[in-house]
Every structure is written in structure tokens, then in C-alpha cells.
Amino acid sequence: MRKISVFALAAVFVFVHSAIALSSQRPDQLTFPPLVLTFPDISEHQTANGMNLYVRPDDELPLVDLTVMIRGGSIYDPPEKTGLAQLFSQALETGGSLSYSPEQLEQELDLMAAELAVSSSSYAYQIDLSIHQRDLDRAVEILADLLRRPRFDDRRVELARQRLIESVHRQNDRPASIAGRYLAQAVNPGHPLGLEPDIETLESLTHDDLVMVHERFFHPQRLWWGVSGAVDEEQFLTLLSHYFGDWDSQAKVDYEFPALPESVIATTYVVDRKLSQTTLMMGHRGISKDNPDLHAVRLANYILGGGGFNSRLMREIRSNRGLAYSIYSQFQPGRYLPELFNIVGETRNDGALEVVRLVRHLIDEMIATPVSAEELESAKRSLINSFIFAFENTHSVVTQKMRLLFYSYPADYLETYQERIEALTAEDVQRVARRYLQPDNLHVVLVGDSDILLDDLENKSADVVIIELD
Amino acid sequence: MYRFLISSLLLFSLWVPVNAIAGSLSERVQEHRLENGLTVLLVERHTSPTVAAYISFRVGSVDESSQQRGIAHMLEHMLFKGTKTLGTRDYEAEKPLLKKIEEIGEKITRLNIHPDGDRQQINRLQETLYELQQQHREFVVKDEFARIYAEQGGVGFNAFTSKDQTTYLINLPANKLELWAAIESDRLQHAVFREFFTERDVVQEERRRAVDINPGGKLYENLLVTAYQVHPYRHPILGWDSDIQGFSLPLIRDFFHRYYNAANMIITLVGAFDSADTLALIESYFGGLPTVAEIPPVSDREPQQQGERRIHINYDAEPRMMVAYHKPTLPHSDDYAFDLLARALAHGRTSRLYQSLVVNQQVVSDIGVFRAPGSRYDNLFIISLLPRRDVSLAAVEKALDEEIQRLITEPLTAADIEKARHQIMTSMLRGMRTNSGLARMLSSYQILGDWKYLIEYEDRLKSVDSQALIAVAERYLQRSNRTIATLSRGDVQ
Numbered sequence: 001m002r003k004i005s006v007f008a009l010a011a012v013f014v015f016v017h018s019a020i021a022l023s024s025q026r027p028d029q030l031t032f033p034p035l036v037l038t039f040p041d042i043s044e045h046q047t048a049n050g051m052n053l054y055v056r057p058d059d060e061l062p063l064v065d066l067t068v069m070i071r072g073g074s075i076y077d078p079p080e081k082t083g084l085a086q087l088f089s090q091a092l093e094t095g096g097s098l099s100y101s102p103e104q105l106e107q108e109l110d111l112m113a114a115e116l117a118v119s120s121s122s123y124a125y126q127i128d129l130s131i132h133q134r135d136l137d138r139a140v141e142i143l144a145d146l147l148r149r150p151r152f153d154d155r156r157v158e159l160a161r162q163r164l165i166e167s168v169h170r171q172n173d174r175p176a177s178i179a180g181r182y183l184a185q186a187v188n189p190g191h192p193l194g195l196e197p198d199i200e201t202l203e204s205l206t207h208d209d210l211v212m213v214h215e216r217f218f219h220p221q222r223l224w225w226g227v228s229g230a231v232d233e234e235q236f237l238t239l240l241s242h243y244f245g246d247w248d249s250q251a252k253v254d255y256e257f258p259a260l261p262e263s264v265i266a267t268t269y270v271v272d273r274k275l276s277q278t279t280l281m282m283g284h285r286g287i288s289k290d291n292p293d294l295h296a297v298r299l300a301n302y303i304l305g306g307g308g309f310n311s312r313l314m315r316e317i318r319s320n321r322g323l324a325y326s327i328y329s330q331f332q333p334g335r336y337l338p339e340l341f342n343i344v345g346e347t348r349n350d351g352a353l354e355v356v357r358l359v360r361h362l363i364d365e366m367i368a369t370p371v372s373a374e375e376l377e378s379a380k381r382s383l384i385n386s387f388i389f390a391f392e393n394t395h396s397v398v399t400q401k402m403r404l405l406f407y408s409y410p411a412d413y414l415e416t417y418q419e420r421i422e423a424l425t426a427e428d429v430q431r432v433a434r435r436y437l438q439p440d441n442l443h444v445v446l447v448g449d450s451d452i453l454l455d456d457l458e459n460k461s462a463d464v465v466i467i468e469l470d
Numbered sequence: 471m472y473r474f475l476i477s478s479l480l481l482f483s484l485w486v487p488v489n490a491i492a493g494s495l496s497e498r499v500q501e502h503r504l505e506n507g508l509t510v511l512l513v514e515r516h517t518s519p520t521v522a523a524y525i526s527f528r529v530g531s532v533d534e535s536s537q538q539r540g541i542a543h544m545l546e547h548m549l550f551k552g553t554k555t556l557g558t559r560d561y562e563a564e565k566p567l568l569k570k571i572e573e574i575g576e577k578i579t580r581l582n583i584h585p586d587g588d589r590q591q592i593n594r595l596q597e598t599l600y601e602l603q604q605q606h607r608e609f610v611v612k613d614e615f616a617r618i619y620a621e622q623g624g625v626g627f628n629a630f631t632s633k634d635q636t637t638y639l640i641n642l643p644a645n646k647l648e649l650w651a652a653i654e655s656d657r658l659q660h661a662v663f664r665e666f667f668t669e670r671d672v673v674q675e676e677r678r679r680a681v682d683i684n685p686g687g688k689l690y691e692n693l694l695v696t697a698y699q700v701h702p703y704r705h706p707i708l709g710w711d712s713d714i715q716g717f718s719l720p721l722i723r724d725f726f727h728r729y730y731n732a733a734n735m736i737i738t739l740v741g742a743f744d745s746a747d748t749l750a751l752i753e754s755y756f757g758g759l760p761t762v763a764e765i766p767p768v769s770d771r772e773p774q775q776q777g778e779r780r781i782h783i784n785y786d787a788e789p790r791m792m793v794a795y796h797k798p799t800l801p802h803s804d805d806y807a808f809d810l811l812a813r814a815l816a817h818g819r820t821s822r823l824y825q826s827l828v829v830n831q832q833v834v835s836d837i838g839v840f841r842a843p844g845s846r847y848d849n850l851f852i853i854s855l856l857p858r859r860d861v862s863l864a865a866v867e868k869a870l871d872e873e874i875q876r877l878i879t880e881p882l883t884a885a886d887i888e889k890a891r892h893q894i895m896t897s898m899l900r901g902m903r904t905n906s907g908l909a910r911m912l913s914s915y916q917i918l919g920d921w922k923y924l925i926e927y928e929d930r931l932k933s934v935d936s937q938a939l940i941a942v943a944e945r946y947l948q949r950s951n952r953t954i955a956t957l958s959r960g961d962v963q
Contacts, residue, residue, distance in 0.1 A: 275682055314613075
């Protein structure tokens with residue numbers, strides 16, 4: 001057992017306030033006492049059978065929060081079984097365990113006022129459990145049975161499947177979900193990152209598929225625990241050893257991810273929905289967290305469209321022209337494989353092509369012209385000074401630490417974050433803009449009134465694909 | 471709506487003392503009233519060196535007359551446009567231009583109201599307006615509040631307008647509290663409503679996004695205008711399209727001066743600060759805000775509903791449905807009964823409607839029960855349902871009717887009620903995990919009258935027994951008291 005103190009934050013400062021300076025001074029000319037940032041302590045343990053545990057006690061409220069991450073996830077779904085990770089999560093959450101029927105389990109959890117949620121992402125399954133402190137022992141006992149011996153009760157699996165099918169039926173009710181689907185398909189055709197479940201794939205999933213996912217991924221060495229709240233560390237370790245100690249560890253296997261496909265050639269998709277507003281999404285492949293330019297890309301994106309009202313997209317498209325309520329860009333750094341760079345917004349149908357033109361113009365400008373010293377400094381200050389909010393909530397402090405290690409971020413990622421941002425220059429921003437913003441590869445998806453959109457698109461040379469929804 | 475835990479939980483023979491905030495909210499919350507009537511709620515909490523800062527005004531869309539629909543929200547947007555010193559390069563030089571822009575803009579607004587308005591004249595004026603706006607941009611320092619806050623590490627700088635309140639919020643590093651006081655007091659005293667006609671277009675896009683392209687938003691809006699015929703809870707918060715097109719600056723200024731005064735304002739801070747210093751800071755920055763005559767409550771009364779109402783929306787989306795019953799608001803004791811009812815019916819997998827409609831009968835894929843649209847005045851108990859693909863809206867309604875009936879023939883037991891109460895109190899604890907969660911709870915209850923409702927809350931819940939729930943079901947969950955809104959492709963099924 002070792003205790004590390006990489007990560008904590010306690011800030012020491014004295015609040016001094018000067019009531020004198022009222023109104024004679026601009027707010028941004030005020031001076032402030034320094035805020036000293038240290039990193040909060042998080043205890044780290046590894047059990048004999050290989051489970052990793054991160055704990056931070058905090059007894060302000062009589063609650064305990066547990067997050068369990070398990071290596072696995074939708075990246076491993078075979079394309080013809082897309083939706084397996086989602087069904088598995090629902091089946092685990094609702095399907096009972098060897099010792100407890102689904103009814104017994106939900107009855108007991110509801111009586112405890114516990115909140116249990118199982119979810120999946122590209123590279124992980126995640127179990128979140130929030131309980132009252134007095135129920136901790138029993139909750140860990142139940143969780144052990146669920147994680148080690150899930151039942152996948154047939155009726156509950158069928159109900160979970162039907163509810164997923166229902167969400168497929170409803171997937172065109174939201175224009176943003178239509179746009180996201182076509183963009184993902186265009187960037188990663190046929191790949192788990194570009195696929196969404198359909199009725200056929202969901203109907204093909206079997207009980208054996210669920211058992212296989214469990215056998216493949218649910219081993220102590222693949223399990224990570226993040227625990228916070230009214231919990232005693234030693235007591236929790238005892239609980240883990242009591243309920244999980246005899247769970248055999250297996251040889252560690254790392255499964256390979258399917259390689260990313262070529263994106264299709266940049267295309268404009270028009271999806272006809274007779275609505276008063278067009279939802280637009282533009283994007284191409286982005287980066288992964290292992291990219292050495294991660295911080296520079298983050299800063300460049302803040303300036304382009306990630307910085308809310310301080311970003312160029314918001315300033316030009318919303319604030320100066322009133323063309324949108326919401327418009328932003330994001331690089332979602334993939335944990336392993338590169339994920340998307342995209343721009344998302346909504347505008348009146350007859351403004352859609354104007355917004356696309358403005359977005360392209362603003363991207364071109366990031367590439368062609370260095371950002372001003374003022375804009376650079378403002379963005380850097382924001383990223384550096386808001387860093388403290390990464391440590392605001394005890395459970396997020398623990399899960400953040402766990403997540404960074406789970407995904408093999410550099411050990412000093414947090415400690416060096418501020419200085420890495422500080423070191424960036426306008427040249428860095430322009431360099432990464434040139435490299436990672438690729439106007440020629442931008443896919444454009446427009447979901448709106450095609451009579452207006454196609455009219456405006458006429459005489460444009462871009463390839464346009466018109467999509468009819470069922 | 472947020473509710474909150476105060477005393478310890480006693481349940482299932484196990485008893486654990488509840489510590490810190492939960493046990494001693496009455497000691498942790500410091501309440502002050504400044505001479506000008508401003509209410510200040512402070513909770514010191516040194517978990518991390520951050521502060522959640524909320525400023526709330528007891529004014530929302532419920533306070534609007536039909537000539538003012540959407541104004542509270544539009545005003546909220548305009549209060550992000552700067553002051554005489556922030557957001558401008560030179561206010562004195564900018565002023566004449568702002569005046570000209572307003573004249574032309576208001577003229578266009580008036581002309582647009584007439585269906586046979588002179589298009590040519592409007593177009594000419596539009597061009598003039600556009601040119602003036604281009605000139606004006608030279609004076610504008612864009613979104614300067616947002617820039618300053620962001621540079622100083624602020625996150626979540628935002629505001630929201632609901633039926634009941636308008637709230638301006640931010641989370642700041644704890645050493646930046648004076649920055650917040652300086653900016654917020656400046657914008658309350660020296661706001662300049664610049665870029666108004668562009669912002670009107672932004673709000674138009676906001677409405678399209680929230681209602682026009684969102685079947686859930688569309689259904690809810692129609693439910694409210696059908697359930698309420700008189701009371702202003704029927705007004706959409708953003709206003710209707712024609713309201714937005716007709717917004718005018720004089721109306722907004724009047725509204726601002728009427729409602730944004732100290733006696734109608736609540737400051738709530740939760741986080742790492744010294745309370746005495748912070749109170750002195752608030753005094754010095756906000757103590758000079760004006761107090762005007764007391765604001766009378768909304769006088770419109772919704773007549774008792776006499777007979778079921780239905781509305782159907784033909785919309786290109788899968789079917790959905792909402793059912794609403796009129797009910798009283800707090801502190802009426804029936805309001806607490808409805809809290810328990812909502813829990814027992816639709817929160818958690820063992821709740822009644824979930825078990826019956828989702829798991830056993832499988833007629834819906836999801837269900838929600840909540841009260842809305844506000845709590846300052848009598849409100850609605852709403853059940854929202856998503857029918858399964860092969861199940862008609864009529865069949866869902868029938869299944870729901872049977873469950874409502876069952877509340878009387880097969881009442882909730884004492885154990886059901888205890889479970890619901892335990893869940894409500896525990897989920898309140900969860901809401902207190904973050905500074906901003908706690909700040910929002912406190913300010914929302916203060917808006918309704920007094921944050922101390924939270925202290926009595928658990929006892930009020932405990933006073934509700936099985937008989938009381940039957941009585942509430944019999945009294946309110948009647949066909950003649952309900953409104954059913956449905957949405958699907960084509961006419962009602």
C-alpha cells in the first residue's frame with residue numbers, strides 16, 4: 001500500500017478586500033491576493049488480485065460515491081453487433097445477479113435510495129453508485145455479486161433491447177442526433193467510432209454475446225475503483241478484500257483496437273426536415289490525447305470556437321450577426337484513436353449557407369494569420385486560471401485522477417498543465433491550426449428545410465448528397 | 471424544483487448521525503438583510519478555494535403582461551451587453567449613435583407590425599440600420615464581462631430566466647470575489663443596452679432551437695397554454711415569435727427599473743470565504759442599489775378548470791404525450807403530498823408507473839413525473855410519457871387512467887411513502903455536493919419566500935400519510951381537472 005500526494009489542492013489565501021476603489025476603477029484593474037495551488041491528496045492502492053483503488057474521504061455529507069471503470073467498451077463491438085456495449089450496460093444494470101433476482105436487486109437499491117447506473121464509452125464500462133454511508137457494506141456486497149456473477153435475466157434483457165430499439169425509432173426526432181450520425185459515418189465509415197446501432201444489429205444480439213463480454217472484460221486486473229465521501233479507507237479495503245478477494249486474477253490481455261478507416265471525401269449532406277431552423281455540423285478527424293500538440297490544439301480551439309463568448313465563432317456568428325444562439329467548435333481528444341473535430345450550431349434556414357461560409361472563413365483565418373498577442377494572452381489566462389475548477393468537487397477529483405491513469409496520460413499531466421499552456425506562443429497556435437484544421441476535409445451536414453438549403457446551394461461546386469429519412 | 475435536507479434520517483432500524491451541513495443547515499446559512507432591503511445568504515465551505523455566486527431577482531415571465539411576454543428573458547440577455555465603462559471604447563462618443571440606432575430600429579419594429587407596411591420604406595430603413603450598426607461596432611468591446619471573468623478563471627458565467635426568477639451566476643476562484651462584486655454592481659447600476667436589434671435575432675434563434683425543432687419543447691409549450699387560460703404561467707418564457715419581433719427598448723428599460731431593485735434581489739454565495747469580510751464587501755458594492763415601491767404579486771387568478779382539455783400537435787416526430795393536473799403550490803400541505811406522489815409514481819425502477827407501464831405492460835419506453843411550470847403560484851402535476859412504437863396514444867392513456875385509479879383502490883402503503891421520503895431526502899443531499907448546487911437550492915427557495923422552508927421540509931413530508939395521499943388523488947387527479955397534450959404525425963390517433 002502506498003500513499004501518494006500527487007494531486008491535491010488546497011489553496012491558501014487571505015481574502016483582503018478594498019472597499020475604497022468603488023467605481024473609480026475598472027473591475028479588470030483590481031488586484032487580487034494570490035491563490036496558492038497545491039494538489040489534493042488521493043490515496044492509491046492495488047489489491048492482491050490487481051484491482052486499482054483511488055480514495056478520498058470527505059465527511060461533509062453522509063454519502064459515499066463509487067465509480068468503477070472496466071477496460072472494455074464499444075470499440076470492441078463487432079460492426080454487425082453494434083449496440084452490444086449499450087445493451088450489455090443496460091443488461092448489467094437491470095438484469096440481476098446470481099444471488100439476487102432483478103426484482104430483489106432493484107427493490108433493495110430503491111429502499112436504500114441508492115443510485116446505480118451502468119454506462120459504456122469507447123474504451124470502458126463504467127458503474128456509478130451513490131449511496132448513504134450506512135449502506136456501504138451491503139452496497140459493496142451487492143456490487144460484488146453483480147460484477148462477478150451477473151444474471152442477464154432474459155425478460156430484462158429483452159426489455160432493455162426493446163427500449164434501445166425505441167430510441168432508434170426516435171433518433172430522427174432530434175436534428176442534432178441526425179447530424180451527428182451522418183458526420184460520424186463520413187469520418188469513420190464502418191468503424192465502431194462511426195457506427196450507431198440499428199434495429200437489425202440490436203435484434204441480432206444474444207444472451208451468449210452478453211456473457212462473452214463479461215468473460216472477456218470483467219477481471220480484477222481490468223477494474224479501477226474511484227471512491228469518495230463518508231468512507232474510511234481501511235474499512236473500504238477490508239470490504240474489497242472480503243467481497244472481491246477470492247476473485248481470481250487472470251493473465252492480462254490487451255485487445256487491439258480496429259484501425260481507423262479512410263474518411264470519405266469531403267461532402268455536403270442535406271437532410272430534409274421541414275423546420276424553421278437548420279442544424280449544422282461540420283467536421284473532420286481530430287487528434288488523440290497522445291498527440292504532442294494536445295495543449296496547443298486546445299488553446300487554438302478555445303480561440304476558434306471553444307471559448308464561449310470569447311471565441312471567434314461566437315463573436316462573429318452570434319454576437320455580431322445574430323445568426324445563432326449556439327455555435328461552437330470542439331476537438332474531442334480520443335483516449336487512444338483520434339476522434340472528431342467538429343463545429344455545431346443552429347441558424348435560420350436562409351442563414352445556413354452564410355454560417356457555413358463564415359465558419360470556413362474563420363478557420364482559414366486561424367491558418368493564415370497569427371492570433372494577436374492580446375487574444376492569445378486572454379485565452380491562456382482563462383485556461384490557466386480556471387484550472388482550479390478541475391478540483392472543485394471531491395468525487396470528480398478522485399475520478400479525474402483515476403481516469404488519467406486508466407488512459408495512461410503522462411504521470412505529470414496535471415502538474416504540468418498550466419506551465420505547458422503558459423509556454424505556448426502565437427506561432428504554436430498557427431502551426432497547429434495549419435496542421436489540424438483541414439478546410440478541404442470538412443464534411444458539412446445540414447438538417448433543415450431542403451427547399452431553402454438546396455436553393456442556396458445551387459451553383460456551389462461542392463458535392464452535395466441529399467438524404468431522405470424514412 | 472429543488473428541495474433540501476435538514477434533519478437526520480431515521481430509517482430501517484439503522485441510525486447513523488448525519489453530520490455537517492445536513493444536520494446544521496440552520497447554523498451554516500447566514501442570512502442578512504441590507505438597509506436597502508437586499509437579502510444576502512452566505513455559506514462558508516472550504517472544500518476547495520472556489521466560490522459559487524448567484525444573484526437572483528424575484529421576477530420571471532410570470533410577471534409579464536401580455537404586452538410584455540418574453541421581456542424578462544430579453545432583459546437578461548441585454549444585461550450581458552456591458553456598462554458605461556465595460557464593453558465600450560468611449561461611451562460618451564458612442565451614445566449619439568446608440569440613440570440613432572434605437573430610433574431607426576423602433577421605427578422598423580412599428581412598421582413591421584402592419585401587414586401592409588411599406589416594404590420599400592422598411593428595406594431602406596433596414597439598410598440605414600445596418601450601416602449604423604457597422605459604425606457602432608467600432609465602439610464596442612465585445613463581450614467584455616465574459617472576457618474579464620474568463621481571464622480571471624471564472625467558469626459557468628451564465629444566467630437563466632424561468633417563470634419565477636431571473637438569476638445571474640458564476641463560479642470563481644475564491645480570491646476573485648471582489649471582481650464579481652465590482653462587475654455585477656456595475657452592470658446593475660450602469661447597464662447599457664447596446665446591440666439590441668442583433669440580440670433580438672439571437673433570441674429568435676434561441677426560440678427556434680428550444681421549441682420549433684424540439685418536439686418535447688413544442689408539446690410542453692402547448693400543454694401550458696391549454697392548461698392555463700388566464701394565469702401568466704401560460705406565457706412562453708422566450709415569448710412567441712411575434713413578441714420577439716416586437717420587443718422594444720423602452721419596454722425593457724421600464725421592466726428593468728421596476729423589478730431590478732434591492733428589495734427584490736437575493737445574493738447567495740457558497741464557498742471559501744470569510745463571511746464577515748464578504749458581507750462588508752457586499753455592503754460596499756451593493757448597499758447603494760435603489761429600493762423602489764414594493765412590487766405587487768400577480769393578481770391574475772386561474773379559474774377552476776371545469777372539464778378535461780385536450781390539444782394535439784401535428785409534428786414530424788414519434789408520438790409523445792403529457793398529462794397535467796392543476797394543484798396548489800407550497801406552503802399548502804398538498805404540495806408536499808405531491809412531492810411524495812411524484813417520487814412513488816415515477817422515480818426509480820420500483821416506482822409504480824415505471825413498474826406497471828414500462829416493465830410489466832410495456833406500453834411506454836419512458837415516463838417522467840414532475841411539477842411545473844413554477845412554484846410562486848399554483849402549478850401543475852405533470853406526467854410525461856413516450857409510447858412504445860406499436861402502442862397507440864389512446865392505449866397509453868387508458869393504462870395511465872387505470873394506474874391513477876389504483877391510487878385510490880390500492881393506496882400507497884406507509885412503507886411506500888417512507889421509501890419515497892427517504893429517496894427525496896437523499897437526492898437533496900446529492901444536490902448539495904457542489905457549491906453551485908447548494909447556492910441554487912437556497913436562492914430558489916428564497917425566491918419562493920424563505921430558504922427556511924428547507925428546514926421544515928422533512929417534517930412536512932413526515933406529516934403526509936397514506937390517507938392524505940388518497941385524499942389528494944381523489945381531489946386533484948380528476949379528469950375534469952386535467953389537460954392532455956399529444957404530439958404525433960398527422961391528426962390525433
